[in-house]
Amino acid sequence: MKTVIIKYNAGNVQSVMYALDRIGASYLYTDDEAEIRSADKVIFPGVGEASTTMSYLRNVGLDKVIPSLKQPVFGTCVGMQLMCRFSEENNTECMGIFDVDVKRFPADAGLKVPHMGWNNISGYQSPLTAGLPDNAYVYFVHSYAAPICDYTVASCDYALPFSAMLHKDNFYAAQFHCEISGNAGQQILENFLKL
Amino acid sequence: MLTKRIIPCLDVKDGRTVKGVNFVNLRDAGDAVELGAMYAAQGADELVYLDITATVDGRSTFIDLVRRVAQTINIPFTVGGGISSIADVSALLHAGADKVSINSAAVRNPDLINELSLEFGSQCIVVAIDTRYVETENGFEHIVHTHGGRKATEIRSIPWAKEVEERGAGEILLTSMDTDGTKNGFALELTATISGNANIPVIASGGAGNMAHFYDVFTEGKADAGLAASIFHFREIDIPDLKEYLKNKDLPIRMTR
Numbered sequence: 001m002k003t004v005i006i007k008y009n010a011g012n013v014q015s016v017m018y019a020l021d022r023i024g025a026s027y028l029y030t031d032d033e034a035e036i037r038s039a040d041k042v043i044f045p046g047v048g049e050a051s052t053t054m055s056y057l058r059n060v061g062l063d064k065v066i067p068s069l070k071q072p073v074f075g076t077c078v079g080m081q082l083m084c085r086f087s088e089e090n091n092t093e094c095m096g097i098f099d100v101d102v103k104r105f106p107a108d109a110g111l112k113v114p115h116m117g118w119n120n121i122s123g124y125q126s127p128l129t130a131g132l133p134d135n136a137y138v139y140f141v142h143s144y145a146a147p148i149c150d151y152t153v154a155s156c157d158y159a160l161p162f163s164a165m166l167h168k169d170n171f172y173a174a175q176f177h178c179e180i181s182g183n184a185g186q187q188i189l190e191n192f193l194k195l
Numbered sequence: 196m197l198t199k200r201i202i203p204c205l206d207v208k209d210g211r212t213v214k215g216v217n218f219v220n221l222r223d224a225g226d227a228v229e230l231g232a233m234y235a236a237q238g239a240d241e242l243v244y245l246d247i248t249a250t251v252d253g254r255s256t257f258i259d260l261v262r263r264v265a266q267t268i269n270i271p272f273t274v275g276g277g278i279s280s281i282a283d284v285s286a287l288l289h290a291g292a293d294k295v296s297i298n299s300a301a302v303r304n305p306d307l308i309n310e311l312s313l314e315f316g317s318q319c320i321v322v323a324i325d326t327r328y329v330e331t332e333n334g335f336e337h338i339v340h341t342h343g344g345r346k347a348t349e350i351r352s353i354p355w356a357k358e359v360e361e362r363g364a365g366e367i368l369l370t371s372m373d374t375d376g377t378k379n380g381f382a383l384e385l386t387a388t389i390s391g392n393a394n395i396p397v398i399a400s401g402g403a404g405n406m407a408h409f410y411d412v413f414t415e416g417k418a419d420a421g422l423a424a425s426i427f428h429f430r431e432i433d434i435p436d437l438k439e440y441l442k443n444k445d446l447p448i449r450m451t452r
Contacts (some may be wrong), residue, residue: 012319016293018266061215107394114318114365116396117419118198118240118449137198137449139271141318141365158197180271180293182235182451 003193004039006066007031009056016076019179023190033065040071041193045080050102050144051090054082067095072195073171074128080166080173081144089144097171100149100163109159114143119156121164121176126153128165128172128191136187138164138174138181145175158186196447198242199413200420202398203427205230207276208248210256212428228263231452234427235268238451239432241421242268243296243368246276250392258290261338265291274323275368279303280358284311288319291370296368298323302348303323305362312363324362326352327372337385344372355391356397367393368422370400378404385414398422406432413446 005016007029020027027043028035035168036042044066046053046168057063065072065082075083082094087102094102105113120135148155154165156175166173172192176186206213214266231242244264246257254277261274274287275296285297301308301322312320325340329347337352356367369389371382381402390397396419399412403423412418426432442448 011289012291015265015288018291019269022269044393047318063236112394112396112419114395115197116318116366117200117431119196126273137451177271180269182269186269 001025001040001193002038003027003041003043004036005029005045006036006041008060008062009048009082012047015177015179016043016045019189020188023186023193024097025189025193031062032045034060036065037069037177041195042066042071042073043067043192044079044083045064046074046076046080046082047172048078048085049089050078050081050092050094051109053078054087054092057082057095063095070170072192074192075171077174077175077177078143080175081146083166083171083173084146087144097192098146098149098151098166098168098173100146100151100166102144102146104144105159111159115145115158116141118181119158119176121154121156122150123155124153126165126167126172127195128137128167128174128188129154130191131187132184138176138178139182140176142175198240198447198449199282199418200398201238201404201409201437201448202241202243202420202422203234203434204243204400204422206245206247206424207260208432210219210245210260213247213288227260227400228267230428231264231272232267234434235270235443238449239434240449241270241271241420242272244272244274245296246274248276257305258286259288261292262305273368275321275323279307281310284315284320288315291324292319294319296321296323297446298325301359302339302341302350304356306366308359308362312365312404317363317365317395320364321366321368322359323368323370323388324352324356324359325370325372328385340372344370352385353388355390357392360393364395366396366398368398368400371402374402377402380404380408381404381412381416381418381421383411383416386412386418390417390419396420403432406437408445410441410444413441431442 279300399418
């Protein structure tokens, strides 16, 4: 099986690679369109800011490649947000795979932003959450979130309920960092690779 | 619900943990990777590795250690000690650290906080504040200290905490040098003041001696996370027991067993 991690101007993706190493999965870290298209599984990680990463993706054409992929694609954190329609982070038009707009956590809710730390997810409706305990804890670091929508397959609460995971056709996404979310995160990655 | 985090801190010199540890089930208690993996398995929510090596050789040993930790454990970890430039941070993040903690360098050059958060994102920039309550010309005040708490600055800790947030820090690691090592509990009032002012998470450090101290720092002290070293290393408190205790007192805690 060929797994590709999409290379772009995202921040540190080293921990994603180590997480795949730990479950014994091999992978290619590349931005080459032919390699991406021929992969069995594609991981679209993300650490960074929406507008700069989105304009990078446009410049290299990945903004057209990613939505046209047919194999299972898994976007995490900012990767998930870039798969949505629009992000309030510097008013960024994103790839529009999920028809939902990413919004900033309200400042007036009396909660700290970013939402940083371990929070529980629930309402599982995804093959990626198979075998997870109810209310599994996963690690989040983000200031923007997708509201609950038609594609929500796991939700989380911080100030408001928001989408912890999205799914549409061959596109899967998680707002949290599977690679550092303990055994729960590892299970989700294994489930994705088993699709 | 977002949980309160329990964070063991490991002091590392030349790639090995220095504070004496007393774990019979470890092959090598000085092995910082093995110790960290054991804490992760016990339910620690994050780890902090502090490099107390001063030499250049020790530095590259530490980066190698960071790489091995990142390869081994599946929870977030922060590294700190002697970080003073964008290049230092880049090397540590590239090795797989999730966050870096800066202290003296931020005091010397506060613009570094802005530069680092722009370059790498606020989420991975922790500013450590070592503070001591000392007499100044204005009476007793909380004053920022550097060099492991030995060297006083002229900076007042409470406004400094606000400033580091405004400059782009993603988290504050607050250590009270007054309570550190006493085992009499965290500095609750100061932690509550700083955490109450902050819109970023505050990790409280210094003074943990029993499980109730953690309850106090999460409630009265308004801390988002509690950090300790020797009480975990010497098994005066076991992390699973601590988490169960806090859970039974209705605090939001991530249970792993």
